[in-house]
Amino acid sequence: MLATALPMPRTKRVLPGFGLTLGTTLLFVAIIILLPLAGLVLKAGGLGLQEFWSLVTSERALASYKVTLGSALGASVFNLFLGLLLAWILVRYRFPGRTMLDAVIDLPFALPTAVAGLALTGLFAGNGWYGKLLEPLGIQVAYTTLGITVAMAFTTLPFVVRSVQPVLEDLEPELEEAAQTLGATAWQPFRRVIFPPILPALLSGFVLSLARGLGEFGAVIFIAGNMPYETEVISLLIMIRLEEYDYASAAALASVMLAAAFALLISISLLQGYLNRHSRKS
Numbered sequence: 001m002l003a004t005a006l007p008m009p010r011t012k013r014v015l016p017g018f019g020l021t022l023g024t025t026l027l028f029v030a031i032i033i034l035l036p037l038a039g040l041v042l043k044a045g046g047l048g049l050q051e052f053w054s055l056v057t058s059e060r061a062l063a064s065y066k067v068t069l070g071s072a073l074g075a076s077v078f079n080l081f082l083g084l085l086l087a088w089i090l091v092r093y094r095f096p097g098r099t100m101l102d103a104v105i106d107l108p109f110a111l112p113t114a115v116a117g118l119a120l121t122g123l124f125a126g127n128g129w130y131g132k133l134l135e136p137l138g139i140q141v142a143y144t145t146l147g148i149t150v151a152m153a154f155t156t157l158p159f160v161v162r163s164v165q166p167v168l169e170d171l172e173p174e175l176e177e178a179a180q181t182l183g184a185t186a187w188q189p190f191r192r193v194i195f196p197p198i199l200p201a202l203l204s205g206f207v208l209s210l211a212r213g214l215g216e217f218g219a220v221i222f223i224a225g226n227m228p229y230e231t232e233v234i235s236l237l238i239m240i241r242l243e244e245y246d247y248a249s250a251a252a253l254a255s256v257m258l259a260a261a262f263a264l265l266i267s268i269s270l271l272q273g274y275l276n277r278h279s280r281k282s
Helices: 018-045 049-056 059-092 098-105 113-124 129-137 145-170 173-181 188-214 218-224 234-243 247-281
Strands: none
Touching: 018 247, 049 247, 059 098, 059 145, 059 188, 059 234, 098 145, 113 129, 113 145, 113 218, 145 188, 145 218, 173 188, 188 247, 218 234, 234 247
């Protein structure tokens, strides 16, 4: 007699209804995220290559790219250091008002960006609290690229803090104490024990801050001054093109920013994977 093959037992899924849940999630992602992005790309793709290139490389567009990228990069570098400092204080110290400080850091997430822009403009204007102190020193913040950087730093700071804080909480202070016991100098525990584990989180917060700053609109337009070729960000230029019913130009400019943000996120994912593999090997 020929032996009959027994049917393989079906493996039980950990999550019941996983297929239905995954399908529903992908459907909503496609409708809410992928479909609008596809419409944007198709609208920009309707232009000829020469026309598209002339729109995205016009003198005004290049000036807006420079202002936007420079301000976002400056804000992200500033947040890199301030965010690490705030995360360190929140994790390693206990003091009155710590819970309040922890909640205030998330304020830019909850506050409408237009309200943040109005508040920052009032503070840094010539008659504002900070402006009165800075202008006698020859420092003008409102209606300059420095004001744009301040607005972007305010709205993107939580990305760095919330990326680094969980990693610091998982690090055991005993490792630092052991390094000091073994004769490490003041900076060696941070450089060799603390910095390697938090580096991927720092880079992630930096890139998220940079990508968010590139698309910032509400907090910027009030404090920027919006002077073409000087303090005009690319998001405002896209809005101007939309108000002029020049949808093709707006889609072309938006597709450039979309590609830049996508490239940043992909690069940080690859870099994080490399750092994680390197840390496991070492």
